[in-house]
Amino acid sequence: MNITIIGAGPAGCYAGYLLAKTGHTVAIYENHPQIGTPIQCTGLLTSDFDQFQLPMDSFLVNTFKEIEVYSPNKSLKIAQKEYLVCRKRFDNFFGDLAKKEGAAVFVNHSFVRKEGKSLVINDTVNKKEKRITPDIVIAADGPLSPTAKAYGLYHPQRENYFGIQATVQGTFNPHSFQTYFGVEVCPELFAWIVPESSTTARVGIAMRKNSRAYFDKFMKQHHFTAVEMQAGTIPVYHPQQVLRKENCYLLGDAAGFVKATTLGGLVPGLKQAEILVDCINNNKDYQRKVKPLAKQLKLHLAMRRIFDKFSDRDWDRLVSYVAQPKIQAVFEKYTRDNPVPLVTNALMKEPRFLYFVKHLI
Numbered sequence: 001m002n003i004t005i006i007g008a009g010p011a012g013c014y015a016g017y018l019l020a021k022t023g024h025t026v027a028i029y030e031n032h033p034q035i036g037t038p039i040q041c042t043g044l045l046t047s048d049f050d051q052f053q054l055p056m057d058s059f060l061v062n063t064f065k066e067i068e069v070y071s072p073n074k075s076l077k078i079a080q081k082e083y084l085v086c087r088k089r090f091d092n093f094f095g096d097l098a099k100k101e102g103a104a105v106f107v108n109h110s111f112v113r114k115e116g117k118s119l120v121i122n123d124t125v126n127k128k129e130k131r132i133t134p135d136i137v138i139a140a141d142g143p144l145s146p147t148a149k150a151y152g153l154y155h156p157q158r159e160n161y162f163g164i165q166a167t168v169q170g171t172f173n174p175h176s177f178q179t180y181f182g183v184e185v186c187p188e189l190f191a192w193i194v195p196e197s198s199t200t201a202r203v204g205i206a207m208r209k210n211s212r213a214y215f216d217k218f219m220k221q222h223h224f225t226a227v228e229m230q231a232g233t234i235p236v237y238h239p240q241q242v243l244r245k246e247n248c249y250l251l252g253d254a255a256g257f258v259k260a261t262t263l264g265g266l267v268p269g270l271k272q273a274e275i276l277v278d279c280i281n282n283n284k285d286y287q288r289k290v291k292p293l294a295k296q297l298k299l300h301l302a303m304r305r306i307f308d309k310f311s312d313r314d315w316d317r318l319v320s321y322v323a324q325p326k327i328q329a330v331f332e333k334y335t336r337d338n339p340v341p342l343v344t345n346a347l348m349k350e351p352r353f354l355y356f357v358k359h360l361i
């Protein structure tokens with residue numbers, strides 16, 4: 001089949017690679033002049049990334065042994081293997097995989113609109129529009145997905161966060177990264193300090209509104225000066241988001257497939273790409289086949305709704321519950337990309353977690 005993918009991010013390129021490998025004619029259109037730039041991501045991956053069995057040497061920046069969690073008056077360390085990647089090299093790795101399998105990648109080509117069954121693509125260098133009529137369209141064009149909007153697929157109640165991040169110099173433990181929770185630090189999510197090395201870190205915050213004010217406050221408190229700044233939109237998963245209409249399928253951030261507790265979308269987007277390719281190749285129902293992954297994202301969303309109502313005392317209480325050895329062991333066994341067993345096991349071992357469910361009402 002003739003398949004067009006809009007967006008050469010990791011989700012689009014991974015799907016393009018798998019589709020080209022299975023015999024399809026694949027064209028990927030990217031509106032930027034290069035794959036992977038501008039960088040708008042911290043680049044943290046849980047060890048669930050191992051399941052893709054991909055060589056990491058071209059894009060791996062650092063590997064962590066633990067996560068440090070800070071609430072206003074408590075802290076804990078969770079042993080977990082996590083990866084930090086360079087998004088420019090990460091995205092190009094997937095772009096190269098797709099190209100090697102024969103996919104055509106067109107940079108400086110922007111999806112503009114849909115006209116009947118055709119897509120209008122603008123070659124932004126030569127200022128020429130072309131019309132294409134593929135058998136299948138994959139909208140992998142990020143959180144604001146113009147393609148999803150053109151197909152009338154973009155759920156009107158979708159929400160977005162806005163993340164701001166800086167690269168800073170300092171002295172860091174390169175084996176762990178830090179997360180800061182609390183109403184004063186970041187009332188809607190958390191702030192992070194993620195070391196690239198013992199001297200450089202990525203520091204950021206994400207919120208629906210006011211990211212900049214809280215980011216500036218956090219930077220000041222930690223005496224950081226930005227060497228380089230990045231910012232970007234991150235979608236919140238919406239459980240009623242329809243993923244297919246006519247011949248168009250949504251993928252990755254375009255589908256809102258991001259963990260609402262941490263705003264990590266890389267591992268979910270890659271898992272979703274594998275499911276989508278299986279559905280296209282074997283004529284399966286995408287919305288149905290993606291359900292197990294969606295279930296994990298729904299749980300993240302429920303937790304997000306609880307955390308949105310947290311007081312500083314709730315954050316302290318949560319950290320003290322998790323710091324118990326029996327619960328810490330659960331948090332060290334399951335990653336956040338696999339929250340269903342994590343939450344189920346934690347609840348079985350510590351029923352006091354149910355105290356927080358009142359915030360869902």
Ligand SMILES: Cc1cc2nc3c(=O)[nH]c(=O)nc-3n(C[C@H](O)[C@H](O)[C@H](O)COP(=O)(O)OP(=O)(O)OC[C@H]3O[C@@H](n4cnc5c(N)ncnc54)[C@H](O)[C@@H]3O)c2cc1C
Nearest residue numbers: 007009010011031042043044111142163232252253265266
């Ligand atoms: C500050 C910040 C920190 C983050 N940190 C993490 C993290 O640590 N770990 C994690 O897992 N996730 C993180 N994320 C989220 C992560 O970046 C996204 O989930 C991920 O990039 C989604 O990949 P994707 O391929 O679906 O979309 P994208 O990477 O957004 O790729 C979409 C592509 O489509 C292109 N495009 C858009 N419109 C058009 C058009 N009209 N025509 C052609 N091309 C178009 C874009 O240029 C882009 O290249 C972070 C996000 C932000 C903003």
